[in-house]
Amino acid sequence: MRLAVLAHGKFPDDAKTAVGLLRYGDHDVAAVLDRDLADGRSDAAAGARVSDYLPDVQDAPVVAGIDDVPEIDALVIGIAPIGGGFDESWRDDVRGALSRGCDVWSGLHYFLSEDEEFARLADEHGCELWDVRRPPADLTVAEGVARDLDATIVTTVGTDCSVGKMTATLELLEAARDAGLNAGFVPTGQTGIMIEGWGIPIDRTISDFTAGAVERMLVERAAEYDYLLVEGQGSIVHPAYSAVTCGILHGSMPDHLVLCHEAGREVVHGYEAFDLLEPGAAAALYESLAEPVHPAEVVGGAVNTAGIADDGAAREALADFGDAIDAPATDPVRFDADDLVEAIR
Template sequence: MQVAVLAHESFPDRAKTAVGLLRYGDHEVRAVIDRARAGGRVADVLPDVQDAPIVASMADVPAVDALVVGISPIGGGFDESWRPDVRAALERGCDVVAGLHDFLEDDPEFVRLAEEHDAELQDLRKPPDDLTVAEGTAGEVDATVVTTVGTDCSTGKMTASFEIRDAARERGLDAAVVPTGQTGVAITGWGIAVDRVIADYAAGAVERLVETPEEQDLLVVEGQGALAHPAYSGVTTSILHGSAPDALVLCHNAGQEVIHGYESFAIPPLDEYVDVYERLAAPVSEATVDAGMLNTSALDADDAAAAVETYREALGVPATDPVRDGVPDEVLDAIL
């Protein structure tokens, strides 16, 4: 499928879905829409991913099948400045895909335009209607289950999940990512955005996801939030308990010391954070933090290498920056 990705004034740093699709998606991205960077190309700001032109509006996009909203702002609301592009996409008969808490299908104008132009509105965060509480059975699956966890939101849990999957596949294993957020769902075409699920059913939703794939050697459950986050620790706990993992991978941004957006809250010392995750997992699984993933994108090569080594020593397990250095054998061995 050929798509355009909307990322107004957010690409690449605050357009997680856009970057995820460019790096891991199977769709051909024919344009990124960002009025602030119009006239450039993806490769100018984001190397080693699918390249595409950056344009100012949907009017500048070549023929595509769908427009994907590539931004998910805090709170997941729809920004009215995006309306002209969504409207233009629907008028062209393009489907529109979004992972917002504000559902496209609740917008009367979008519903009308979709009906008039035979287009589809896809709300990736809309959960199934038949979810239930967890039964505590995820630990019975045959696959090795690994859950990525973080010291904060946006520490690279989704990226780590796909990089681990790809490294395992290169080794000949049947490996899959279990998507628990809108970006993972957009990339893989399945999954449940757990942060939209009723709290009582959240662990059950993750349990269902883990039990869905058949005959896999490795399932990498995409983590969300962080246990020490004052706002999003609930979804983290649901994923941790619902997935009943065999191993945990701790993700962190190099040099970050406080919770983004909640700067009065310090990130706990890394060795203490490892203990918190392991103790909270303990009631449902014996999972331990067996590897670390570090985002060093803000550092040069020498400083990045030093930061990874420091992170490895702090955790006491193998570590890597999966985007810069991939997932070396020692890291994958530790995870498996």
Template sequence: MPAFAILCPGSFDYILNKTGNMFIRYRLKDVCCVIDPNKAGKTADDVLGFGGNIPVVSTFIEAKDYAPNALVIGSAPQGGFINGVYREEITAAIEHGCDIYSGMHQFLNDDPELSTLAEMKNINLIDFRRPPDPPHFPKASWKKRKVKVLLIVGTDCDTGKMTTAWEITERLKKRGKNVQFIGTGQTGVMLGGYGVAVDAVVADYMTGEIEYAIDSVGDNVDLIV
């Protein structure tokens, strides 16, 4: 069973900790603690209004008391690059034997220091924003597609597109429908285990990647969201 520690130093709030908050909302039982020295001593419910008694601690060293086996980077420094604070906590988590879930633009596997340490500790650095290589090209497969596809759109980031798609998917499943959620951002891919972070894909290849993700589901579902 996963036991996630959510890393969001100085940014555990309703807005900045976007990825981490979705884990707390939708994978509540899998989250063991949150790391933010500014909110240490509080609970997730104190800060967000949901999340129950998930504790907030100052550092990964303190998080070890809750036996995490994976660290989720719940928020990111500006630009999605690792700063010194994040590097220190990620390093401590790797030393402890935790897999690292990252949706940042800076790929952990391309960092010599972190990747070498991860190999020594036999843990996984998972870069959810890394685009497929080689890329997939569009083939106009929509002409033969039988399954219906529901596209959720929004006018900006953080407007609730993924949340809306996830809620629709889960509620239709409760009604007995066979629905496949395809994440198009790092948070959706982490939660659903399927999709591609399109903001990391070269624009020429975006349509091909989405088409490939849809085609990989096939026609044996009621709806793709």
């Protein structure tokens, strides 16, 4: 599939989905829509490019709107404003894409398929509106069978939300495949689902069905893969999101855990009155909580060290983290994920 990714005013720093698709997706990205970046260029002929901002992902032109986009199969809403609403300034782009016969993918809380104009245009032009954040209607409670599956299940957990669990999972996936392991990805959030083209948005399921939704994905994929890498969410001591974390932990019944962290983070992101647990205490708590359902150990750590300029200092931070959790730790983006592959095999 050829995609265009809408990220007006947010690319690249606040465009997690756009950057995820550029970095980890199998799809060709034909253009990124960011009218601020496109208009801000004095040399319009040369044009802004993704590589001006992110050197290590697939390159694409940055354009002002859908009229500047070459032939594509789908337009993706690649940003998620707080609250998840639809910004009316994007309507022309979505309208233009549908009128050209392109599908539109969205991870917004606002469902495009319930927008009267978009539904009508999609119908007229034979396009699909994929609201990634809408869970299947037929979810149910877990049966408690994930621990009986043949695949080795690895779940990423975190000291906090927004520490890089999706990134760590996808880096581990790539490294595992490079090492010859037959590994599959189990996405639980909107960006992961768009990258994989499949999955259930676990934070949007009915709370009684949280574990059941994770279990359903694992059951569906277990025959196909020897290793299933489950994207975790939130943290088990997060004041708002721990329910989601707990449902993923017990629904996935992992054999191994990988603990994710951002170096230097000491308080909960967005809830600064709450301290994070020390890494060792966090690892122990995840293990205690997993154990009665299916025993799992933290076999490795994945630490985002982007905030540490010096490679040597980053390696020191990783060594400290590894000591604290009594397992190897790496920054899979800055360095590599080989130690994590060894730890799960």
